Amino acid sequence: MTERSRSPYRPTRRGRGGPAPQARPKDPARRAAYDVLHAVQSRDAYANLLLPVTLRERDITGRDAGLATELTYGTLRRQGSYDAVLDACVDRSLRSVDAEVLPLLRMGAHQLLSMDVPQHAAVSTTVDLARRVVGHHRSRFVNAVLRRVSARDLDEWLSVLAPERDADPVGRLAVVHSHPRWMVQALADALGEDPAGGLADTERLLAAHNERPRVTLLAKPGRATVEDLTAEGATPARYSPHAATLPEGDPGALRTVRQGRAAVQDEASQLVALALTRVPVEGADRLWLDACAGPGGKAALLAGLVGQRGGRLLAGEVQPARAGLVARAVHRSVGDSARVVVADSTRPPWRDRGFDRVLVDAPCTGLGALRRRPEARWRRTPDSLTDLVPLQRALLGRALDATRPGGVVGYVTCSPHLEETRRVVTSVLADRGDAELLDAAPHLPEVPDAAVDRFAQFWPHRHGTDAMFLALIRKH
Ligand SMILES: C[S@@+](CC[C@H](N)C(=O)[O-])C[C@H]1O[C@@H](n2cnc3c(N)ncnc32)[C@H](O)[C@@H]1O
Structure with missing residues (x-):
């Protein structure tokens, strides 16, 4: 477990002479949401990692788990609107409110302004929780602010603010x-x-x-089919032949997922990897590279497909822990087709011109996955691009070096930001004369409206997917 996914609530071990076990907190759903929101704010935790751990450790299930999830994700998504409202309801600036109290105010605002919780219950449960976590004195402040918030509904507040x-x-x-x-x-x-x-x-x-996304699954090629997933209650997805969706519920409850034959993966992530595999290449087509493979979602798809064609995938990842996740994701791929290496793909250990197809799923701002990572919108700044763009350019350059003449590179980001998408591609191609941008449209026939100016760009509001970007590039 990483530092960021460690739950702040640590049940005490029952042991000889050891301390008594902690009592289960009252109102466990709100307490769990508070602890996660506080950790996100105070130590840069990731809600999508920490919340499941917290729910599991505290044995929070069913309706309580649903409530904790809605409180956590909903509060984080709507934080900008709620902060504007709260700012109008505190006598001093919201910035001066201390870090233990702020999540309580935001959670209370979410219940009052966006959830079906009766007003008195929204205030009293939050004030009760405040009394337990920040003490009586500060709970009175929470009470006073939430009563002011409750004077208007969200539309009224927004029309004013x-x-x-x-x-x-x-x-x-x-x-x-x-x-x-x-x-x-x-x-x-x-x-x-x-x-x-x-x-x-x-x-x-x-x-x-601000909508909750459906859970989309990948049936790993050669190991599972969409029919395996539909037999367990999933529905075939709209575009990808390997995808099925779950309306709600825990994907880990599906046998196919537990067996490692299927995994959670957005549909656009599948389609950009598929498009790379569909570009015709002349001659050999046996050796593929995934240069930024962690945690291994696309590597699992590519490993299955290349294995079915009798070839092999090399998956490179700079972080050892993430390389471990890749190894798990590709475990038992068709014909054991994948090998994983810990490698810096800007200074790669593999030789130039060795690969027929190369995927660069570059580290990026993640602005395309804001539905799934609710705190990301508050954590990222325009400065993030200062480090990312040179890295993205270097990774694409080395990927082109690694590709044999006639081979193809897929440059992918989970972001639509122009600086890290088409500007990276056009500037790298302008600097070298050995590669050409291909038209992505023929390789994504399921989604004609994703293609624009030879690139492909998916959108949550048009395709119901993450905002993945793809450029397909032929090496001369
Ligand atoms: C967007 S993620 C890739 C997601 C992955 N393709 C998937 O589908 O699961 C980018 C990955 O690149 C890795 N990375 C960053 N810099 C790298 C480098 N110089 N060499 C190799 N991998 C790198 C990050 O650690 C991260 O795991």
Whole structure:
């Protein structure tokens, strides 16, 4: 377990002479949500890693688990809107509210403004929790603020607090749909919308980021089929021939998932990897490379497909722990087709011109996965690009070096940000004369509207997927 996924609630071990076991907290769902929100804020924990651990350790299941999940994810997603409301309800600035109290105010606001919790219960349960975690004195402050919040519903608050559409369209969307302002602008740029012309498409995207995504599964080729998953209650997905979705519930409850023959993977992640495998190449097509493989979602798909063609996949990953996850993901791939190496793909141990197909699923801002990583929108800053773009350029350059003439490279990001998508690709290609951008459209026939200017860009509000980007490049 990583530091970031460790639960803040550690049940005491029962042992000879050891301390008595901790009592189960009262209102365990709210307590779990509070602990996770506090950890996200104070020690950069990831909610999608920490919450499942917390629920498991405390044996929180069923309705309580559902409530804890909604409180955690909903509060994080809507934090920008709630902070605007809370700022109007505290006498001093919200910034001066201490770190233990702030998650309580946000959780209370979420229950009052977005959940079906009766007003008195939303306030009293939060104040009870406040009394237990921050003491009587500060719980009175929480009570006073939440009573002010409850004076209006969310639409009323936003109509008062959000800037006018004509005066500041970006600022308005930032408050109404709870995103940092710079991110609204970057997403509008990626969608090709000018604030002066209205931001209707951007608004649909931002609204989609606040919806709970379906769970999509990959049936690993050669190891499971979509029929195996539908037999366990999943539904065939819209585009990918290897995908099925679960309306709700724990994917770990499916036997096929527990056996490692299927795994959670967004549909667009599957499609970008599939598109790479569909580009015709002349001559040998036996050796594939996944240069940024951790934690191994796409490597599992590629390993299955290359194994079915009698070839092999080399999966490189710079972080040893993540390389371990890749090894688990590709374990028992068809014909044991995959090998995993810990490697820095900007200074790779493999020889140049050795591979027929290379995937670079580059580290990126993750702006395409905001539905699944609710705190990411508050953690990322435009400065993140300063380090990422040079790394992305280096990884793509080395991937092209690793590709044999006539072979093909897929450059992928889980972000639509123009700086790390098409600008990386066009600048790397402009610097070298040995590669050409291919048209992605013929290789994604299931999703014709994802193709734009030879690239492919998926969108949550159009395709119900993460906002994955793909460029297919032929090495001369
Ligand atoms: C976007 S993730 C890849 C996701 C993966 N392809 C999947 O589908 O599960 C990017 C990965 O690249 C790895 N990485 C970052 N810099 C790297 C480098 N210089 N060489 C190899 N891997 C690197 C990160 O540790 C991370 O695991």
